[in-house]
Amino acid sequence: MILLTRKADFSAAHFYWNPAWSEEENVRVFGKCANRQGHGHNYTLEITVAGEVDPVSGFVVDLKQLKDIIEREVVSVYDHRHLNFEVPEFATMNPATIPTTENIAIAIWRRLEGKIEHAKLHRVRVYEMPDLFADFYGEGL
């Protein structure tokens, strides 16, 4: 089995807010991330898939296809958007979907799972900044 990783970038705005809490509680827990005007990041994704090398093509997956799937399912939806208002999985203001780096990794996993032919999604890594990232390896682990 071979692991293959493709990177992609998007830039987006967000803030952290749990509507079930008071303003004081939100500020205490989330600090400057609770600023309701929002702020933004250049995010980097690393999408890792696992599969066998095709004896004819020498590929695990067609990289162009993988790039197109990431573009269609994630980047075109997230890039230059406000995650809290414009991306359906975070736009509900449901406290379970605060657009933290952890929840973004889970949401991207759900967008990509089952859509990549000939390989299995292995890991979604989301860098919010070069010094902060979250990894998700799938549900029920």
Next chain:
Amino acid sequence: MSRLIAHLSRRYRFSASHRLHVDALSEEENRATFGKCNNPFGHGHNYVVEITLSGPVDPATGMVANLGDLDSFTQREMLSVFDHANLNMLEAFRDRVTTTENVCIEMWSIFSRFVESIDHPQLKLERIHVEETGNNSFDYFGEGAPSRS
């Protein structure tokens, strides 16, 4: 509690000096073992420490662990001790060579205290990764971790 387990990693930087030297060895043996790292006046590095925690994503916060808590703990318990210090002078290295392997093990012990201080029984310290230079890095998964060959 959510069953969604995520890994969260945070990188910190500190600059410090050190010298690899073991008192029990002769000068020749020290030089033979540690080479230029045994230079009597010491030398320094810009270290990077990457902490990986895992646990269920708290549905109320969307987080595995609160980064503000981790950052203030790191500032107080690690950076204030290690940054711009001579590692050989630190209490933690009184009986240990200041190799990056031993820095990893010390970081494991420091960040284990962070995990214990958080009221979150499923939070785990997964990995300590320390880069001594851009070309040398070391990982520690804790005592008794399965070998990852």
